[in-house]
Amino acid sequence: MKLVVIGLGQCGCNIADQFCAINHYSRSFLNRKIAILTDAFAVNTNEADLGSFKHIQNDKHHRILLGALRTFGHGVGKINAIATEIIKESHSVVTKNVLQSRKSHEADGIIVIASGGGGTGSGTIGWVIKELKERMGKPVYAIVVLPFGFEELGDNSYAVTNTATCLKTVNRYADATILLDNERFIRTDISLAQNFKEINQEMAKNFYDLCCAGEERKRKYLGNKVIDAGDIEESLEGICTIGRGGVDLSTFYPLRKEEAREAGKQRVSLATALQKSQNNLSLPIELQDARKILVLVTAPKNIITLNGLQEIATFLQNESPKSVVRIGDYPRRAREVSVTLIAAKLTKVARVEKLYLQAEDLFKKQAEIHREAEDQIKQLRETSKNLPTLDC
Numbered sequence: 001m002k003l004v005v006i007g008l009g010q011c012g013c014n015i016a017d018q019f020c021a022i023n024h025y026s027r028s029f030l031n032r033k034i035a036i037l038t039d040a041f042a043v044n045t046n047e048a049d050l051g052s053f054k055h056i057q058n059d060k061h062h063r064i065l066l067g068a069l070r071t072f073g074h075g076v077g078k079i080n081a082i083a084t085e086i087i088k089e090s091h092s093v094v095t096k097n098v099l100q101s102r103k104s105h106e107a108d109g110i111i112v113i114a115s116g117g118g119g120t121g122s123g124t125i126g127w128v129i130k131e132l133k134e135r136m137g138k139p140v141y142a143i144v145v146l147p148f149g150f151e152e153l154g155d156n157s158y159a160v161t162n163t164a165t166c167l168k169t170v171n172r173y174a175d176a177t178i179l180l181d182n183e184r185f186i187r188t189d190i191s192l193a194q195n196f197k198e199i200n201q202e203m204a205k206n207f208y209d210l211c212c213a214g215e216e217r218k219r220k221y222l223g224n225k226v227i228d229a230g231d232i233e234e235s236l237e238g239i240c241t242i243g244r245g246g247v248d249l250s251t252f253y254p255l256r257k258e259e260a261r262e263a264g265k266q267r268v269s270l271a272t273a274l275q276k277s278q279n280n281l282s283l284p285i286e287l288q289d290a291r292k293i294l295v296l297v298t299a300p301k302n303i304i305t306l307n308g309l310q311e312i313a314t315f316l317q318n319e320s321p322k323s324v325v326r327i328g329d330y331p332r333r334a335r336e337v338s339v340t341l342i343a344a345k346l347t348k349v350a351r352v353e354k355l356y357l358q359a360e361d362l363f364k365k366q367a368e369i370h371r372e373a374e375d376q377i378k379q380l381r382e383t384s385k386n387l388p389t390l391d392c
Helices: 009-027 080-099 120-136 158-173 192-205 208-215 229-235 257-267 270-279 306-319 350-382
Strands: 003-008 037-044 063-065 109-115 140-146 176-181 238-248 292-298 324-330 336-344
Touching: 003 009, 003 080, 003 120, 009 037, 009 109, 009 120, 009 140, 009 192, 009 208, 037 080, 037 120, 063 080, 080 120, 080 158, 109 120, 109 229, 120 140, 120 158, 140 158, 158 176, 158 350, 176 350, 208 229, 208 292, 208 324, 208 336, 229 292, 229 324, 229 336, 238 270, 270 292, 270 306, 270 336, 292 306, 306 324
Parallel strands: 003 037, 003 109, 037 063, 109 140, 140 176, 176 238, 292 324
Antiparallel strands: 238 336, 292 336
8 A cells, every 4th residue: 555644733744754764664675675655745834843854855845834924934832723724725735735746646545644732733634634535536544643641731721622623623524533642652761752753653663564565566475365455445434543563583583484383383472463463552442342453464474374364353353243354464574473453433432532521621611711811801901090101
């Protein structure tokens, strides 16, 4: 599967940059020589942020500044309503650059990425998706990043209200919405910057095997049950979550193939990799709430067995009996068993339900806070009404 990736706002652009890094790695002569992106774009209202990427092409067609006359390149200050007004006036700029991309016609789908809690990303993603769907004729998927817990504190949390309004708009237009919960992956032993970097990298890596499997052209690496763009398109719907888990074989991988197979049976379980992929899902869920599940097993050819795939399929059907389960294999990795898992068309998402209810409550409280502040400011001005001013 080949993708066009569009990052909106600082967070979305950083993840898009990691997608570019994975694509460069995949295309390299010493690796798979497979391109999984046709192009990548960074879109922001903050000019300084557009200069911070390592991999997205550095020109005005790929790094797009919005609303320069209104924000003077300094962003929208977390107010996503301002970003929405800007994108309504200039949303065709993004689509125009995508359409003019030399290989956009080769893409099987488009991924648009943004932070729900930010200003630019959350305010623009819905309108960008709407325009792309109307003009591109390809499936458009969203990746929306949910805020950290500390960002949700207080009665004036823009992170909560921005995320709620963003999700409601995105779910209206996107073919599927993949949620990434920052709070799920935060580590306390490293800096905030390193946290962001690792979370972004892992999200991009989730798509590596998934996109390569359907683009593989070397016969020896073709799976018996290939997962291609059609399988992915049929699996992605509604609110989704994605994760990947791996088991390293390098510490005990023997020289002879027969011995390798026995070692794989004895010391590595596909169930272990599957369990890790569940633990690493971008959003915590109950599998029984999914109506579509996609699994890709990537491992050395002699490790992938029919019994192993049957065990995974049986486990998932037992966990989620109402789901359509698609499972495939990709005999590509030499020293690792990796399982990529997508749970889609989720019928219950506790994290999202909580955000919606919290946002509704916050909107009411913010209105009260605003009225109270206006009254107090008015009273303060009244106390000075008998004083002279220094107006000329």
